[in-house]
Amino acid sequence: MSPESKPSPLDYVEAVHQLAALVPPGAVLSYGDVAELLGVGGARQAGKAMGSSPAWTPWWRILRADGTLTAALAERGNEAWSLENTPRRGQRVDMTQARWKPIDAEWEQIDSLKAALQLGYLSEANDQL
DNA sequence: CTTTTGACAGCGT
């Protein structure tokens, strides 16, 4: 499956994956940032969603607010950050420098992602009727 | 309905 936009409503988990795919190399977002950008759920929801991330997902660009990844992924994550020249401070990502700051065009993509997510909830509710 | 469980966040020590 391609990371391109889908015409159909999005599931929360899918929305998180899509958002992760929007983050450019060298930049990162905390799980909490992801939840905030989508306007739904909290950091833990975003984390849960990343747990089932597809192979194409740049999971190393979504990490904890303190700039680290969960133990099991720390090693691989570090390699990826080196390759992408992600601003680091020791073994952790320097969030103040690396945090993704979307430009106008990117905000639009994020907005459409949010919209698709809302549609997802609507269709889900519609499904219950 | 209550409890447990997460790729979490923030604050105090």
Place this chain on the structure above:
DNA sequence: CACGCTGCCAAAA
């Protein structure tokens, strides 16, 4: 900087 504790949110048991 490292822990430990509490708060959070939604889904699953």
